[in-house]
Amino acid sequence: MTQLLATHGLQAWYGDAQALFGIDFELAKGELVAVIGANGAGKSTFLKCLAGLVRAKREAIAFKGEAIGGLPAGEIVRRGLALVPEGRRLFPSLSVEENLLMGGLTRRAGPWNLERLYALFPILKEKRHVPGTSLSGGQQQMVALGRALMSNPEVLLCDELSLGLAPIVIREIYAAMPAITGEGMTVVIVEQDVTMAQRVSQRIYCLQEGRVSLQGRSDQLTHSQISQAYFGV
Numbered sequence: 001m002t003q004l005l006a007t008h009g010l011q012a013w014y015g016d017a018q019a020l021f022g023i024d025f026e027l028a029k030g031e032l033v034a035v036i037g038a039n040g041a042g043k044s045t046f047l048k049c050l051a052g053l054v055r056a057k058r059e060a061i062a063f064k065g066e067a068i069g070g071l072p073a074g075e076i077v078r079r080g081l082a083l084v085p086e087g088r089r090l091f092p093s094l095s096v097e098e099n100l101l102m103g104g105l106t107r108r109a110g111p112w113n114l115e116r117l118y119a120l121f122p123i124l125k126e127k128r129h130v131p132g133t134s135l136s137g138g139q140q141q142m143v144a145l146g147r148a149l150m151s152n153p154e155v156l157l158c159d160e161l162s163l164g165l166a167p168i169v170i171r172e173i174y175a176a177m178p179a180i181t182g183e184g185m186t187v188v189i190v191e192q193d194v195t196m197a198q199r200v201s202q203r204i205y206c207l208q209e210g211r212v213s214l215q216g217r218s219d220q221l222t223h224s225q226i227s228q229a230y231f232g233v
């Protein structure tokens, strides 16, 4: 498979505090890779570096062979990486449909448009005129995911899709993944629900205190390997 995205010794800082200590990561076209780890391990920081929201050295991140570390977030979206942020972050004054349309402003060509999204999540069509933030948590997550898809990215970066959602709703959200990857989309998920992460992904990276503590094929990693890498015990 062709390598699409990679990080080499990626470091990240918040002021004087270092959050990532040299992450080496690879993603091939069409893969779904999960990043897991305890609270504060650096998972969100890692995604934010990829999305241009936390500074990184230019050469530390390569997308389609070009160094993109530290480019402005808007430039990174235009190149084809889209983030579904932790906590959904919908525009409160906008309707469901307006929120979705905001994702399409980059005008990248591709299979995703309102019609496709409404076929994927029919409830959003029903609620398209109501304020996005008046929806249930699960429905808001569908909007956040849909908004990112509307930019027709090559790589979709999802930060804790399951956060605060009931197990049945989490399953409903993840049930959409085959339709998304079926279009050839490459996906990185940060996920606190390890069972779900292992079920939906082909490979897993586990982070611990800003370093990769384990990586491997999701169907080959054992429960004890994962808990050791996760908690460091």
Ligand SMILES: Nc1ncnc2c1ncn2[C@@H]1O[C@H](COP(=O)(O)OP(=O)(O)OP(=O)(O)O)[C@@H](O)[C@H]1O
Binding pocket: 014, 017, 019, 037, 038, 039, 040, 041, 042, 043, 044, 045, 046
């Ligand atoms: N805006 C910030 N300012 C300062 N430090 C931060 C900031 N955001 C994160 N950190 C620190 O960076 C480290 C990594 O945090 P990060 O949010 O990336 O972890 P995480 O694995 O995503 O955890 P969580 O599951 O809690 O979101 C932590 O020590 C955290 O306290």
